Amino acid sequence: MAEPVIRVVGLGKSYATAAGLFPALKGVDLEVRPGEYIAIMGPSGSGKSTFMNLLGCLDTPSIGDYYLAGENVAHMEKDALAVLRNRTLGFVFQGFNLLPRMSLQDNVALPLVYAGADKESRRAAACELLDKVGLGKYADSLPNRISGGQQQRVAIARALVNKPRLILADEPTGNLDSHTSEEIMRLFGELNAEGITIVLVTHEPDIAAHAKRQVKFLDGQIVSDHLTGQTA
Amino acid sequence: MLKAMLSEAWLAMGANRLRTALTMLGMVIGVGAVVIMMAIGQGAQYAVQQTISTMGSNLFIVLSGSFTTAGVRSGSAGAPTLNVADGAAIAELDGVSNVAPTHQGTRQLVYGSQNWSSQVIGTTPEYLDARAWNIVNGAGFGDSDVRSATRVALIGKTVAQNLFGDDDPIGKTMRIQQNPFVVIGVLGSKGQNLDGRDQDDTVIIPLSTAQRKVFGTPFLGSVRMIMVQADSAENMPRVMDSVTSLLRQRHRLREGMPDDFFMRNLSAAAESEAETTRTMSILLGAIASISLLVGGIGIMNIMLVSVTERTREIGIRMAIGARQKDILTQFLLEAVMISFAGCLLGLLLGLAIALGINAFTGMVVVISGSAALVAFAVAATVGIFFGWYPARKAAQLDPIEALRYQ
Numbered sequence A: 001m002a003e004p005v006i007r008v009v010g011l012g013k014s015y016a017t018a019a020g021l022f023p024a025l026k027g028v029d030l031e032v033r034p035g036e037y038i039a040i041m042g043p044s045g046s047g048k049s050t051f052m053n054l055l056g057c058l059d060t061p062s063i064g065d066y067y068l069a070g071e072n073v074a075h076m077e078k079d080a081l082a083v084l085r086n087r088t089l090g091f092v093f094q095g096f097n098l099l100p101r102m103s104l105q106d107n108v109a110l111p112l113v114y115a116g117a118d119k120e121s122r123r124a125a126a127c128e129l130l131d132k133v134g135l136g137k138y139a140d141s142l143p144n145r146i147s148g149g150q151q152q153r154v155a156i157a158r159a160l161v162n163k164p165r166l167i168l169a170d171e172p173t174g175n176l177d178s179h180t181s182e183e184i185m186r187l188f189g190e191l192n193a194e195g196i197t198i199v200l201v202t203h204e205p206d207i208a209a210h211a212k213r214q215v216k217f218l219d220g221q222i223v224s225d226h227l228t229g230q231t232a
Numbered sequence B: 001m002l003k004a005m006l007s008e009a010w011l012a013m014g015a016n017r018l019r020t021a022l023t024m025l026g027m028v029i030g031v032g033a034v035v036i037m038m039a040i041g042q043g044a045q046y047a048v049q050q051t052i053s054t055m056g057s058n059l060f061i062v063l064s065g066s067f068t069t070a071g072v073r074s075g076s077a078g079a080p081t082l083n084v085a086d087g088a089a090i091a092e093l094d095g096v097s098n099v100a101p102t103h104q105g106t107r108q109l110v111y112g113s114q115n116w117s118s119q120v121i122g123t124t125p126e127y128l129d130a131r132a133w134n135i136v137n138g139a140g141f142g143d144s145d146v147r148s149a150t151r152v153a154l155i156g157k158t159v160a161q162n163l164f165g166d167d168d169p170i171g172k173t174m175r176i177q178q179n180p181f182v183v184i185g186v187l188g189s190k191g192q193n194l195d196g197r198d199q200d201d202t203v204i205i206p207l208s209t210a211q212r213k214v215f216g217t218p219f220l221g222s223v224r225m226i227m228v229q230a231d232s233a234e235n236m237p238r239v240m241d242s243v244t245s246l247l248r249q250r251h252r253l254r255e256g257m258p259d260d261f262f263m264r265n266l267s268a269a270a271e272s273e274a275e276t277t278r279t280m281s282i283l284l285g286a287i288a289s290i291s292l293l294v295g296g297i298g299i300m301n302i303m304l305v306s307v308t309e310r311t312r313e314i315g316i317r318m319a320i321g322a323r324q325k326d327i328l329t330q331f332l333l334e335a336v337m338i339s340f341a342g343c344l345l346g347l348l349l350g351l352a353i354a355l356g357i358n359a360f361t362g363m364v365v366v367i368s369g370s371a372a373l374v375a376f377a378v379a380a381t382v383g384i385f386f387g388w389y390p391a392r393k394a395a396q397l398d399p400i401e402a403l404r405y406q
Helices: A048-056 A078-087 A104-115 A118-130 A148-160 A178-193 B004-015 B017-055 B085-092 B127-132 B145-148 B156-162 B209-215 B236-250 B266-309 B313-320 B324-360 B371-395 B401-402
Strands: A006-017 A020-032 A039-040 A063-068 A089-092 A166-170 A198-202 A215-218 A222-229 B059-064 B096-111 B115-125 B135-138 B152-155 B172-174 B180-188 B202-206 B225-230 B261-265
Touching: A020 A048, A020 A222, A039 A048, A039 A178, A048 A166, A063 B152, A063 B401, A078 A089, A078 A104, A078 A166, A078 B313, A078 B324, A104 A118, A104 A148, A104 A222, A104 B017, A118 A148, A148 A166, A148 A178, A166 A178, A178 B266, B004 B017, B004 B324, B017 B225, B017 B266, B017 B324, B017 B371, B059 B266, B059 B313, B085 B096, B085 B236, B096 B156, B096 B209, B096 B266, B115 B127, B115 B156, B115 B209, B115 B236, B127 B225, B145 B209, B152 B156, B156 B180, B156 B202, B180 B202, B202 B209, B225 B236, B236 B261, B261 B266, B261 B401, B266 B313, B266 B324, B313 B324
Parallel strands: A039 A198, A039 A215, A089 A166, A166 A198, B115 B202, B152 B180
Antiparallel strands: A006 A020, A006 A063, A215 A222, B059 B225, B059 B261, B096 B115, B096 B172, B096 B225, B135 B180, B152 B202, B172 B180
């Protein structure tokens, strides 16, 4: 079997609060193999957001190890993590998070700026991906000119622009109506069919049902981990 | 990458035009003030230096002493204690390049139907060398004229205009105190001296002629004033000391007796004036740079607001791979761009106002490249210095917190 994209061993994270140390994540083990499509579920406060922040290299764990594409990133420096986020990961957020003053093309190309690509290759890559998500004709528009669903497509294009090993999507349909949500989930399905690994956080079972595997969090621990269609 | 960041900084500046313009205004006023102050200060310095150079450099004068008759004191140069031989002895000293005994006063000049009152200086040919005074028309007189007391005169430009009008004065005869003098030369223009007196309103004649025919003198050969030029500014104090001891020796003054002559350093007065204007322009520059400082603080203030407003944007940028130094560079670039744009406008404004002052008041302004260079260096420093803290604050944001910021 191929090397896992993600291998998490005994991962824990505690936060200092007024009432003392609060363990948000209590020793989690998980493996994600290339081409997998996983939905992470759980109520708020279950630790799934903390887990996503750790997977996304936005935060470092208190204990445990996290191997991203074979490399232990648990104790890396901030700038090294930034490079990982840039080269290895693609983010899709609930609030789309496009930069309002930039054209869609520039938004999609932004990760390439930090990767140091030249202007011509940035433009070419951005146009190709905007075409792929069906928004090529809006390349020079500003984000506020298009609908929420379209903005999320642009955000997905941006996540793909650096050819990442893994797409992390945090409630990607949370701000969208059910019809548009279906469209976005169909796009994720297509991307996965092309072999892209996707980890998705959601609290909606309908959305989670699009994934191939569902992992449930409760009180900072994984309480179930099964393929879609099977019961826990 | 830098190019992409520059265009982003440009976009960010354009996003809030009024705010950017107001922030820039602080720099515009600061740099403008520095440029104007430096132009005026350097102009004043230039004007003083011009005056000094017309006076002649490294000059001092020896005046004969005062005397007291029945309790009434004469003031300097009242007593006939100096003579031509003293002058000749001074000329032998080391470090002395020119010595010119002079006797001067104001006399009425007459030519045809015109008359004019002017300063008459009786002196030797060295006087013109000491004061670096050239003759633009005709020729000067020589030592033989002084020895034989010929009645020849050199006249300044103002005298030539008032007495001779459009006529060529060379070879014409004018009268001073009823004595006819032949004009043999016209002096080059020197303009005003530091007191504002017109230096061109002057007639120069041989010393002996002046003493015998114009002023009269109680003892032939005595002079009221000797002008001495040292060969360099460094030698001035040494030359003045040796002139003092020479004259005391010649006048047989014993230890403890006061000098029977006075000495005045002409260049020192002018140099102190130059020093005053220099101090003035430094002071003005210092005040102007305070407004630059205030402009810089304005930039820092707005950058801090900008960082807070754009916290979410910073979070997004970090999530997609911006390193700390990328964020730092981005905000620093913005601050420096505002600073530079403000500086450029300030420079233009300052130049325009300085030229306007020159055009409307006739005040001398000197616009130097170094002033512009200084202003630009200051602007870059201000931009980086005051942009650094907000930029660092942005770079050190926690990406998770920043992403959550509404």
